[in-house]
Amino acid sequence: MGYLSQDDHTLVSDAVARAEMTTSGEIVTVLADRSDSYADVALVWAAGLSFTAMSLFAMLPQPFLDLWDGLIGGWSHEWTTGELASMTIGLGLIAFVLGWLAASWDPLRFALTPGPVKTARTHARAIKHFKVGAERRTHGRTGVLLYLSMREHRAEIVADEPIAAIVPAEVWGEAMADMLGEIRQGRVAEGLAVGVRDVGKVLSQHFPRADDDENELPDRLIEV
Numbered sequence: 715m716g717y718l719s720q721d722d723h724t725l726v727s728d729a730v731a732r733a734e735m736t737t738s739g740e741i742v743t744v745l746a747d748r749s750d751s752y753a754d755v756a757l758v759w760a761a762g763l764s765f766t767a768m769s770l771f772a773m774l775p776q777p778f779l780d781l782w783d784g785l786i787g788g789w790s791h792e793w794t795t796g797e798l799a800s801m802t803i804g805l806g807l808i809a810f811v812l813g814w815l816a817a818s819w820d821p822l823r824f825a826l827t828p829g830p831v832k833t834a835r836t837h838a839r840a841i842k843h844f845k846v847g848a849e850r851r852t853h854g855r856t857g858v859l860l861y862l863s864m865r866e867h868r869a870e871i872v873a874d875e876p877i878a879a880i881v882p883a884e885v886w887g888e889a890m891a892d893m894l895g896e897i898r899q900g901r902v903a904e905g906l907a908v909g910v911r912d913v914g915k916v917l918s919q920h921f922p923r924a925d926d927d928e929n930e931l932p933d934r935l936i937e938v
Contacts, residue, residue, distance in 0.1 A: 716745075716937045717902060718937065722903035723903075723934065723937070726935040727933045727935055728933075729906070729910040730743060730933040732914070733913065733914025733917075734914065736914065737856075737917035737921050737922060738856055738923050739856040739877065739913075740931040741857075741858050741910055741914065742859045742931055742932075742936070743910065743936065744843050744859065744937075745862050746839065746843075746863045746864065746937075747863075747865060748863060748866065749832075749835050749840075749868070752831075759826055760814035761810065763810065764807070764810035767809035768802050768803075768805060768806040768809075771801070771805050772802065778805070779801075820865075824865055832867075833866075833868060835866075836861075836863045836870060839861070840859060840861035843859060843936075843938075844859040844872040855874045855876050856874055856876060856877060856917070857873070857877075858873045859871070859872040860893070860906065860910060862905075869893060869897075869909075871890060877917070877921070885916055886913070889913050892905075892908045892912055893908050893909030
């Protein structure tokens with residue numbers, strides 16, 4: 715199930731069409747549920763929990779041993795080195811499995827993923843979408859991608875090389891701020907439309923539309 719209705723898709727597509735009326739630039743919009751599965755993050759947390767459990771047992775074994783003795787009837791006995799090693803490994807495996815199962819739950823895994831990791835992977839995914847859907851696919855290499863990743867709460871604006879050479883990255887800051895301002899209020903389609911509008915204004919200053927300009931890329935919003 716997508717985030718936007720058909721009317722929302724039309725709103726964004728119409729915004730792209732309007733923005734491109736004054737520029738030779740081509741604007742592509744992509745709305746993604748997530749930029750990565752972060753399966754490796756779940757494994758890292760599970761491994762960390764496993765090593766923590768084994769380290770605690772190594773430092774303070776008696777509470778664990780007392781608990782185990784209680785579970786088997788309350789009779790204590792002398793633990794051999796092999797039994798202690800087996801207990802350590804078993805405790806680590808149990809902690810790993812429990813940690814991995816817990817971190818496999820989407821809300822917790824995304825909460826446990828560090829912000830810089832989300833930012834880096836959102837950027838990498840935006841670049842990948844740009845290379846597939848916009849880079850060098852226009853006559854003047856004037857493609858711009860607006861990428862929004864919902865689970866990470868991140869957005870990216872990626873421009874083709876001729877645009878990036880003229881327009882500094884910080885210039886897109888206003889478009890990003892206006893877009894995210896709407897999205898934070900729950901108006902995703904409106905936010906994308908505002909971002910498209912601002913990007914169009916920047917493009918029209920540096921890449922005005924020519925009389926023979928043709929629409930080379932689809933105006934529709936791509937939802938993945």
